[in-house]
Amino acid sequence: MNDLAKLPAVDRLLAHAAVAPLIESLGRAVVTQLLRDTLAEVRAEVRAGAPLPDEAALLEKVSRGATPLMQPKLRAVFNLTGTVLHTNLGRAVLPEEAVAAIASVAHSPCVLEYDLESGRRGDRDDIVNDLLRELTGAEAATVVNNNAAAVFLLLDTLARKKEVVVSRGELIEIGGAFRVPDIMKRAGAKLVEVGTTNRTHLKDFAEAITPRTAMLMKVHASNYAIQGFTTAVPENELAELAHARGLPFVVDLGSGTLTNLERWGLPHEPTPRAAIAAGADLVTFSGDKLLGGPQAGLIVGRKDLIAKIKKNPLKRALRVGKLTLAALEAVLRLYRDPDRLAERLTTLAQLTRAEDEIRAAAGRLLPTMQDALAGLPIRVDIVALKSQIGSGSLPVDRLPSAGFAIRPQGKRSGMINRIEQAMRGLPRPVIGRIEDGALLLDLRCLNASDEAELSRQLAQLIC
Ligand SMILES: *Cc1c(COP(=O)(O)O)cnc(C)c1O
Numbered sequence: 001m002n003d004l005a006k007l008p009a010v011d012r013l014l015a016h017a018a019v020a021p022l023i024e025s026l027g028r029a030v031v032t033q034l035l036r037d038t039l040a041e042v043r044a045e046v047r048a049g050a051p052l053p054d055e056a057a058l059l060e061k062v063s064r065g066a067t068p069l070m071q072p073k074l075r076a077v078f079n080l081t082g083t084v085l086h087t088n089l090g091r092a093v094l095p096e097e098a099v100a101a102i103a104s105v106a107h108s109p110c111v112l113e114y115d116l117e118s119g120r121r122g123d124r125d126d127i128v129n130d131l132l133r134e135l136t137g138a139e140a141a142t143v144v145n146n147n148a149a150a151v152f153l154l155l156d157t158l159a160r161k162k163e164v165v166v167s168r169g170e171l172i173e174i175g176g177a178f179r180v181p182d183i184m185k186r187a188g189a190k191l192v193e194v195g196t197t198n199r200t201h202l203k204d205f206a207e208a209i210t211p212r213t214a215m216l217m218k219v220h221a222s223n224y225a226i227q228g229f230t231t232a233v234p235e236n237e238l239a240e241l242a243h244a245r246g247l248p249f250v251v252d253l254g255s256g257t258l259t260n261l262e263r264w265g266l267p268h269e270p271t272p273r274a275a276i277a278a279g280a281d282l283v284t285f286s287g288d289k290l291l292g293g294p295q296a297g298l299i300v301g302r303k304d305l306i307a308k309i310k311k312n313p314l315k316r317a318l319r320v321g322k323l324t325l326a327a328l329e330a331v332l333r334l335y336r337d338p339d340r341l342a343e344r345l346t347t348l349a350q351l352t353r354a355e356d357e358i359r360a361a362a363g364r365l366l367p368t369m370q371d372a373l374a375g376l377p378i379r380v381d382i383v384a385l386k387s388q389i390g391s392g393s394l395p396v397d398r399l400p401s402a403g404f405a406i407r408p409q410g411k412r413s414g415m416i417n418r419i420e421q422a423m424r425g426l427p428r429p430v431i432g433r434i435e436d437g438a439l440l441l442d443l444r445c446l447n448a449s450d451e452a453e454l455s456r457q458l459a460q461l462i463c
Helices: 011-015 017-026 028-047 055-070 096-107 126-136 146-158 179-186 200-208 236-245 272-277 303-312 313-318 322-334 340-345 346-352 355-372 413-424 450-459
Strands: 083-085 138-144 164-168 188-194 213-219 250-253 284-285 297-301 377-392 396-408 433-435 438-442
Touching: 011 028, 011 055, 017 138, 017 236, 028 055, 028 322, 126 138, 126 164, 126 272, 126 297, 126 322, 138 146, 138 303, 138 313, 138 322, 146 179, 146 250, 146 284, 146 297, 146 313, 146 377, 164 200, 179 188, 188 200, 200 236, 213 236, 236 250, 250 272, 250 413, 272 284, 297 303, 297 396, 322 340, 340 438, 355 377, 355 396, 355 450, 377 413, 377 438, 377 450, 413 433, 413 438, 438 450
Parallel strands: 083 377, 164 188, 164 213, 213 250, 250 284
Antiparallel strands: 138 297, 284 297, 377 396, 396 438, 433 438
16 A cells, blocks of 8 residues: 555656657647556556556556557558458558549538539539449439448339349348348348349249339349359340330449459459440449449439439438548549559559569568568568459459568467567558468558558567
8 A cells, every 4th residue: 555655646747758748649638547547557456466666667658558549540551461452451542633632622611512603502413423424324323322322222212112133143242241132121122032043044034023023133243253054144134124024124233343454454344334235224333342432332324213312311311421522533533544544543553563563572672571570480481472352353363463471480370470460560550361370461552652661660560
């Protein structure tokens, strides 16, 4: 008890020179609370038998407690996982043009829903409507918070208390929480599954149509592939059947890109333009997957159907804000110039980055990496790796890449976990992946300015 009385009071610590920078950064109220919490912790430790810390040790503890308070929760990291569109790491990294557009409308009022010509109220969808029409060939477009919201709003508008015919092979789950059957149920639509997991024929759809049918739907089976003995009905045949029966045909594309990726040697991904050309009445896709923009859900298609969707009161609940629209408009503009797209659109630049170039970056970083890990029972090698597109693109389509493999020497496998943890603990955390006991760092998504920063950080690594 006597010992505890020797601990300095909160007021004395607040006046201490070492605490001044903390007050400057966090404010007096937060630091006062931090000092109280730290002192309470120390008292509990001393009561449990720990020695009384001296003033330096106490201040050190306070400073350690302050570190997480000074950092935002939503922190930038280095994505060295090898998955370009990593959902847990925020999917698409935005191009400079989009970042500048966000900053501009964040700093000032903007014409979010204001028609400059008439001086009257405008429609926020008009910001990207013309661009989306031009880039997809659709008559009209609307934007919501994400693609799950787009699918939900579409079903709620057109299929409530009605039936939606979908191939059994397309009843997918994406990233844990998005399941087509669950979304349908929530939207009050009845799912009618046709065909079998691997084969669905046009007559399966035709026989499933009843007076209660609202639409025929196709879901792009984005994150898995059914191979071998398979049949799926082509979009144009489904569209033809739907139209002959007076029904809309809708396609949930998921990752829909607005350009032909094969031009850059990437695997083929279906585009909204192709779906519209095949006769789809509505197409939904994400803004932050292959499109390379902000999180958003885009619905493009027939003008009358888009107008109906926009009248649904839920549209108001699912709409996007000005920051999203600023970024989306900037990204869509880049698509108007396909010749420069691979340099300007960050996602595409990352996906098309040549293996040689990635390997060269690994070569430049190797000495720093070896220095950072010197003395540990491990070895670092530059290795060939396979990156993934991610976010619902086929996991079988891998991109040749390069990076580091950090392997234990001998049986010290705990060492690799310790290094992985230390990398995650850096000011800008480095996120890699552990595979077969090795820590793999794929450098595909490390651009030139990131490279310098990573280098500086590795010098601070403490394992
Ligand atoms: C990713 C995906 C979704 C969900 O999109 P979010 O933008 O993540 O909400 C829906 N459908 C398909 C086919 C997808 O690939």
